[in-house]
Amino acid sequence: MATIPVEQIVSPKKAGLKLWNSPWLNRKFVIGAILILLAVLVEIVGPLFWDVSMANTASAPLNLPPVWARDTPGFGFGEASAAHPLGTESNGRDMLALLIVATPRSLRVGVIAAGIGMLVGILLGFTAGYYGGWIDTVVRILSDAFITIPALAVLIVISAFVRQVTTENMALLLALFAWPGPTRLIRAQVLSMREQGYVQMARLSGASAPAIMFKEMLPNLLPYLAASFTGNVSLRILEAASLEALGLGPTRVPTLGTTIFYAIRGAAILRGMWWWWGFPIIMLTIIFVGLFFMTIGLDEIANPRLRGAKSQ
Amino acid sequence: MIDTRKTPEKVQLKGRQNNQNNVVLEVKELCVHYATPSGAVIAVNNASFEVYPGELVGLVGESGCGKTSVAMALLRLVQPPGRIVSGQILIGGIDMVGLSDKELRQVRWRELALIPQGAMNSLNPVMRIKDQIADGIETHEGKQPRAELKERILKLLRMVGLPGRVYNMYPHELSGGMKQRVCIAMAIALNPALIIADEPTSALDVIVQRVVAQTLLEVKNQLGVSMIMIGHDMGLLAQLVDRIIVMYAGNIVEIAPVKEIFAEPLHPYTQLLISSIPSVKERKPLVLSEGVTHDLRNPPPGCIFQLRCPYVMDVCRQVVPPLRELRPNHFVACHLYE
Amino acid sequence: MGGLSRGYLLRRLGMFFLTVWLGSTIIFIIPRLAPGDPITAMVSRMSAQAGSVANSDQIIEAWRARFGLDAPMHIQYFRYLRNLLTFNLGYSLAFFPAEVEVLVGRSLPWTLGLLGLATVISFIAGNAVGALLAWRRTPGLARLLLPLTLTFTAIPPFMLGILLIYFLAFGLDWLPFAGAYGRGMQPGMNLEFILSVIEHGTLPALAIVVTTMGFWALGMRGMMITTDGEDYMILAQAKGLRPGRIFWLYGVRNSILPQVTALALSLGGIAGGTIIVEYIFTYPGMGYLLYQGIINTDYTLIQGIVFMLIVGVSVAVLILDLLYPLIDPRITYETR
Numbered sequence: 001m002a003t004i005p006v007e008q009i010v011s012p013k014k015a016g017l018k019l020w021n022s023p024w025l026n027r028k029f030v031i032g033a034i035l036i037l038l039a040v041l042v043e044i045v046g047p048l049f050w051d052v053s054m055a056n057t058a059s060a061p062l063n064l065p066p067v068w069a070r071d072t073p074g075f076g077f078g079e080a081s082a083a084h085p086l087g088t089e090s091n092g093r094d095m096l097a098l099l100i101v102a103t104p105r106s107l108r109v110g111v112i113a114a115g116i117g118m119l120v121g122i123l124l125g126f127t128a129g130y131y132g133g134w135i136d137t138v139v140r141i142l143s144d145a146f147i148t149i150p151a152l153a154v155l156i157v158i159s160a161f162v163r164q165v166t167t168e169n170m171a172l173l174l175a176l177f178a179w180p181g182p183t184r185l186i187r188a189q190v191l192s193m194r195e196q197g198y199v200q201m202a203r204l205s206g207a208s209a210p211a212i213m214f215k216e217m218l219p220n221l222l223p224y225l226a227a228s229f230t231g232n233v234s235l236r237i238l239e240a241a242s243l244e245a246l247g248l249g250p251t252r253v254p255t256l257g258t259t260i261f262y263a264i265r266g267a268a269i270l271r272g273m274w275w276w277w278g279f280p281i282i283m284l285t286i287i288f289v290g291l292f293f294m295t296i297g298l299d300e301i302a303n304p305r306l307r308g309a310k311s312q
Numbered sequence: 313m314i315d316t317r318k319t320p321e322k323v324q325l326k327g328r329q330n331n332q333n334n335v336v337l338e339v340k341e342l343c344v345h346y347a348t349p350s351g352a353v354i355a356v357n358n359a360s361f362e363v364y365p366g367e368l369v370g371l372v373g374e375s376g377c378g379k380t381s382v383a384m385a386l387l388r389l390v391q392p393p394g395r396i397v398s399g400q401i402l403i404g405g406i407d408m409v410g411l412s413d414k415e416l417r418q419v420r421w422r423e424l425a426l427i428p429q430g431a432m433n434s435l436n437p438v439m440r441i442k443d444q445i446a447d448g449i450e451t452h453e454g455k456q457p458r459a460e461l462k463e464r465i466l467k468l469l470r471m472v473g474l475p476g477r478v479y480n481m482y483p484h485e486l487s488g489g490m491k492q493r494v495c496i497a498m499a500i501a502l503n504p505a506l507i508i509a510d511e512p513t514s515a516l517d518v519i520v521q522r523v524v525a526q527t528l529l530e531v532k533n534q535l536g537v538s539m540i541m542i543g544h545d546m547g548l549l550a551q552l553v554d555r556i557i558v559m560y561a562g563n564i565v566e567i568a569p570v571k572e573i574f575a576e577p578l579h580p581y582t583q584l585l586i587s588s589i590p591s592v593k594e595r596k597p598l599v600l601s602e603g604v605t606h607d608l609r610n611p612p613p614g615c616i617f618q619l620r621c622p623y624v625m626d627v628c629r630q631v632v633p634p635l636r637e638l639r640p641n642h643f644v645a646c647h648l649y650e
Numbered sequence: 651m652g653g654l655s656r657g658y659l660l661r662r663l664g665m666f667f668l669t670v671w672l673g674s675t676i677i678f679i680i681p682r683l684a685p686g687d688p689i690t691a692m693v694s695r696m697s698a699q700a701g702s703v704a705n706s707d708q709i710i711e712a713w714r715a716r717f718g719l720d721a722p723m724h725i726q727y728f729r730y731l732r733n734l735l736t737f738n739l740g741y742s743l744a745f746f747p748a749e750v751e752v753l754v755g756r757s758l759p760w761t762l763g764l765l766g767l768a769t770v771i772s773f774i775a776g777n778a779v780g781a782l783l784a785w786r787r788t789p790g791l792a793r794l795l796l797p798l799t800l801t802f803t804a805i806p807p808f809m810l811g812i813l814l815i816y817f818l819a820f821g822l823d824w825l826p827f828a829g830a831y832g833r834g835m836q837p838g839m840n841l842e843f844i845l846s847v848i849e850h851g852t853l854p855a856l857a858i859v860v861t862t863m864g865f866w867a868l869g870m871r872g873m874m875i876t877t878d879g880e881d882y883m884i885l886a887q888a889k890g891l892r893p894g895r896i897f898w899l900y901g902v903r904n905s906i907l908p909q910v911t912a913l914a915l916s917l918g919g920i921a922g923g924t925i926i927v928e929y930i931f932t933y934p935g936m937g938y939l940l941y942q943g944i945i946n947t948d949y950t951l952i953q954g955i956v957f958m959l960i961v962g963v964s965v966a967v968l969i970l971d972l973l974y975p976l977i978d979p980r981i982t983y984e985t986r
Contacts, residue, residue, distance in 0.1 A: 145669040147915050148967050152922025153940075153959045154676055157952055160944050161681035235919075238806050242926045245808065246941060260812070264930070269816055281809050292804035296868070387888050420890030428888075433881035437980060438903050447899075448889045482979045498889070 029297025032230075035290025039103055039283070046100030054084075054094035055101040055254050064088045066095070066275050087275040090266045093254070095279050102256045103283050105167050110237035112171035113178050117236075118229055120175075121182025126213050128183070129190025139187065143180040151177035152242055159248035166250055170243070174236045181235075182228050189224060193217050223302035227295050234291040241284060256280040336505050336538045337363040337386070342399030344381045344390060344562075351609040355381040355394065357562040357616070360635065363506060363538050368529075370553035370570070371542045372585070378562040379542045380429070383508045386540075387426055388416055404505060422452050425499035429510040429542075431492040435483035442479045445498050452502055468497040471534070472527050489520035493527055500531055509541045513548065525552055547589045550574060555641075558582050561606070563616045564635060568642040578644040580621045615647065623648055658975065666968045671731075673960035677953055678730055682723065739954035744946035750954035753939060758958065760830050761935030764851060765924045768858035769917075776863035777909055780870025781902050784878065796867055803864030808926035811857035815930070819853065826850050828932040854931045858924060862916075869912060873905035880904075907978050914970040917963050925959075 046052065054060055066087040086095035128139035158173060190213075193199060202212045243249055244257025245264070263269075263277035344356035356378045363369050371379045384390045386401055388408055401408040403423050411419065428434040436444055445465050450456055456464075462479075469478055472493040483491060492512060499507050509528060513521040529552060532539055543549050549556065556573050558566040558581065566579040577583045606612055606619055615621070615628040627647050635645040733740065739750035779795050802810065819827035831837065831846040877883065878901065886896045928937030936955050943951035975981040 141665070141668065144665065145672050148669045148918055148964055149673040149676075150918040150921040150956075150959050150963050152919075152925060153956045154673065156925070156940065156944065157677045157956045158680045160947070160952055161949070162683070234804075239922075241806065242808065242922065245926060246929060246944060248944065269812065269820060272820075274816060277812060281812065284809065285805050288806070289801060289804040292800075296800075389884060389888055391884075417890040417892070420888060422890070426885065426888040428881060428885050430881055434885045436882045436886070436900050436904070438907075438978065439899065447891060447895065451889065451891050451895070484980045495885070 026297040026301050028293045029301065032290045032293030032295070032297055035286050036107075036294065039107060039287050039290065042100055042283075043104035043107075050096055050100060051094075052097045052101050054097035056093065058092040059097075060084055060088045060092050060094045062088060062090055062092055063273065065273075086279055087273075089259075089262065089268075089273070089276045091262065095275060098254055098259060099256075099279055099283055102254045102259060102280070103287075105253065105255045106237050106240065106257070106284065106287060109167050109171045109174065109240045110233040112168065113174035113236040113240075114229055114232035116171070116175035117178025117232055118182050118225065120179040121186050121228075122218075122225075124179070124183045125186025126190055126217075129187040130194060130209060130213060136187070139183065143183045143187075146177060146180040147184070149177075152239055155239060155243060156246065156248065159243050163248075163251075167253070167255075170240055170250065171236075174239050177239070178232055178236055181232060182225075185224060185228050186221065189221055190217060193220065223298055227298035227302055230291050230298060231295040234288055234295065237284075237287060237291075256284055334364060335362050336365050336403070337540075338400070338402040339382075339386070340400040340402070342382070342385060342401065343397040344378070344385050344394060345397050347393040347395075348609070353609050354562050354611060356385065357611070359399075359559075359562075359564050361557055361564060361567060363540060365505075365538055366532075366536045367555060368532055368539045368541060368553045370546075370549040370556045371540055371559065372544065372546050372549055372556055373559035374544055376561075377559045379544075379559055380510060381562075382559075383426070383510045383540070383542055386508060387420060387424060389426075418452070421448055421504065422502050423505050425502070425504040425507045427492075427495050427499050427507060427509040427512050429512070430515050431495045432488060432515065434495060435491060437483055439482075440479075441481055441483070441486075441494055445494070445501060448498055449501050464501075465497075468501055469494075471500070471531065472497045473523070487520075488516055489524055492516065492520075492524050496524075496527055496531060500535060500537065503535060503537070505538060507537055507539045509539055511543050512541065514543065514545075521548070528552070546585050558585065561611070561616050564643075564645065565617065566642075566644045567635070568639075568644075572639070572642055578638060578642070578649065579617075579646050580623055580648075581617050584620075615645075658981070659972070662968055662971045665971075666964050669964045669967075670961055673964075674731070674734055674957055675727075677956050677960075678727060681949065681953070682726075734957060739957065740950040742943075742948055742951045742954075744943070744948035744951065750951055753951065754936065754954055754958050757934055757936045757939045760933060761924065761928065761937065762962075764854055764858075764928070764933065764935060765921065767851075768855045768924070769862075769913075769920055771855070772859040772862040773866055773909075773913060775859070776866025777870040777906065779863065780867035780872075781874055781897075781905070783867070783871045784874030784901075785897060796864075796871065799860070799864035799867050801864070802860045803862065803868070805861060806926070807857045807861040807923040808930050810861050811854065811927050811930040814853050814857055825853050827853060830934050850933075854927050854933050857927050857930075858920070861923075862920060865916070866909065866912075869909055870905060873908055874901055877901050877905045907974075910970060910974060910977070914967045917966050921959055921963050 061084075064081060064084050064087050066085060084094050084096070086099070088094050089098075124139050124143070128136040155173065155177070199212060199216055202216050207215075240249070240255075241257035241260075244255050245260045247258075247261045247265075249255055249258045249261070251258070257280075259280045260277050263273070263280075266273075266276070268274070268276040339359060339361050342356055342359045343354070346353040346355055359378075359382060361369075371382065373379050381390065381394065384394075385396050386408065388396070388401075388411070390396060396409055399409065403419070406419065406423075408416070408419065408424075435441075442462070442465055445468065446456075446461055449461065449464070466476055466479060469476065474490060474493055474497070478486065478490065478494065483494075486494065496512075512528065513524050516524060525548070528539070528541070531537065541549060541553055546556075550570055553570055555567065555569050557564055558573075558579065560581045566573065566577070566582045568578075573582060574586060577586050606616075612618055612629065613632075614630045615624075615633050618624050618628045621628065625647060627650075631647070633645045633647045633650070635643050636649070637643050638649055737751055739754065742748045742750050742753060745753065776799070779799060783793060783796050815827040818824050826849060828850075830850050831843060837843060883896065883900055886900045891900075924935075925937035925940060927933070928935045929941045932938060936959065940952060940955045942948070943955060
């Protein structure tokens, strides 16, 4: 009575771009996306309402606490004023302007670095997974080695010698360690997909390798790639912020991490100037938490078994 | 023979010997439903049957007809979103459906064992074979002296035709057929009254199939255990079992001893199944069944087979045919015989 | 059956040496691609501080020879590699004549302690939380732990460190926020010293543990759910085994395997996070030493520390790799 179920050989339903279907409206993903959107809005809307030139040094009175913290304990602060609602720091920068200018930089560096990493990962991962053989061995060994090497330590060495002055340069540097993760992931997925029915069929019908890779396999990988991308962006932003906090970031332009660096150098913690390092931390937290939720959400979209598995 | 149990009986079992009706298993009007966002799928609909001591019963039907659901239900292993909605499952006089988790754990394996489908994944990959057989024994009989336990396990392995070195091995070191036989050894370890073998040979190649099937028969003959063997290959089952239960879309449509069911299949579905068994001796025309299979969430009123039955009548579309004993020991649910 | 095979051992060792060599080469090459040279930079910095230095050209030449920076690149490279093999990390430029190995040797135990302890605690606690979350019997209150730890995972350890310093140390004065032990204390095996170490190490360790726990918890929970769907779980239940046994021997025992693999992969990242945490807390480990190297543009010190970090992480990964076949009997038979 058994018949060969024809559905097995035809390509499985592509995890497609039909955005209004329920899988993509995963709650965690949406929450994360909203948070990131907030951060992006800061960049777009901010300059319209606020004078961003106040992010430069000596554009405002020093050491003003935020407008609601009138009685701040600490040493020698000026009067809080509505002209600087989030306060100012010891170099004369207005915190609100600083946030508006610095936030997009953090996002940008992460996206660019992760983007490069993803491209390299797709290239290497597909090649290694599909063709196997010595290419696979080389790629695997290299990516494993790069994952083991403590990325931040090496980045610190490089940054200490070759100063990164622009965000784009820093992104390029971070890309050095952004590729092993996606490469491993894609390679693993390609390895398992290679043996599946629809790929064999495509091969038999004479499709060329790149065609198979991009038309058959890639669309099914989209949720995984998306999850890998957001996770990657998060890690790159973390590395960038860490380097900047150590003082190795771009010196001419304000970033969230370098603000923290100046704050530490200016003993802001001990002086009670919590707004100096506090607001950058809040902004970074929004970005990290947002990306984190997006990643988990995408993970659940990619792997339905994790969905709704709240308690067994 | 295998040792008898040593732990105190917390659940009062009437035991096989004291059985008045001489029945090992009695299933009465079992219903299993699976909840889905668009309605409940009726996987098993009012199934009723009995299994007698020492017999091998085959449960046959196409994929998705509910046979595995029946097997899982007997052990109360139906995984959510499925659940047993109603019915009784009486083993040794105890109704499995009403038992608490703790009582369930005591009854399982001692009275009722499982040889799972796909033994490939049914063995814990990080435990040695000896430990996996041992933990079933020790959970129910308490800690055993090392030497005796080892002897016992080796004897079990011998009974299923496995060499002694399997004792220390890990599952990944064994072939598919060997793993399946380990599962058989585990199932007989406590000498249960009933063993459910869920498609024990489906994932194996033909030669190994034969070996495993023979092992099962051996075991049945030596231990006198009853077995329910689930499968979709009627031809294979026919060589092994004493009686056959035919299921279609969650309903039992025919029950009969194996020779009778082949000599005189009464239900149209059974006839369809038998006629599609390829024969070495004669050339049979390929029979393609006409008609649609229904949506399992919305079964049609009346007979479950109406959409595919070549002999469908008006009454079939309205009234559910009851399972009646038409000939001695031969039950069928069909309006053709009303 | 479940142990080391020679091929596996050789492969892992090969990987170890390759990783260390690759890392060392990167930190050798890239700085030398930069324009300018460290000695000139340092002398010009010194002359900026102390007024002009007489005979600066000769001094620069002499120091260059001293540090071997006058030889062609490939000679320098081979000398470098040979030195690394004996852990001869050279002299610190800023703390001359202090040797880099000595400086590193002093700070290494602190980093090992902090990093090691924090990683172990985080791994065990995180996996425990994850496993408990997948168990039916866990009370609802404990279930709140997951979203809580998860939120903290999103933020980097050093940021949590800053917050901890501000609220607990500065604000509430519960715990110290700098150094590894009290000022003026002599290191020794006495109770007072040990307690002080623990006291000082609490906040940095807390920062690392709280921010990395959630990762393990999430992964373990996912793995337990996946494992729960496996066929051997169904058979285990059919056998009537006790739920506790099923949870530990069938569930956790299988779920922990990919977690150990993930641990090996994440050590590099955790090491990086620890560096910054030490910097924030002025904890006298390698991270803080690295920071001092940075502000003094002490190239040899920076190089030496990062080399040690690469070696350290690689050794830890090697150990994990070698221990893995002991817990997963399937591994020896993989032909790669």
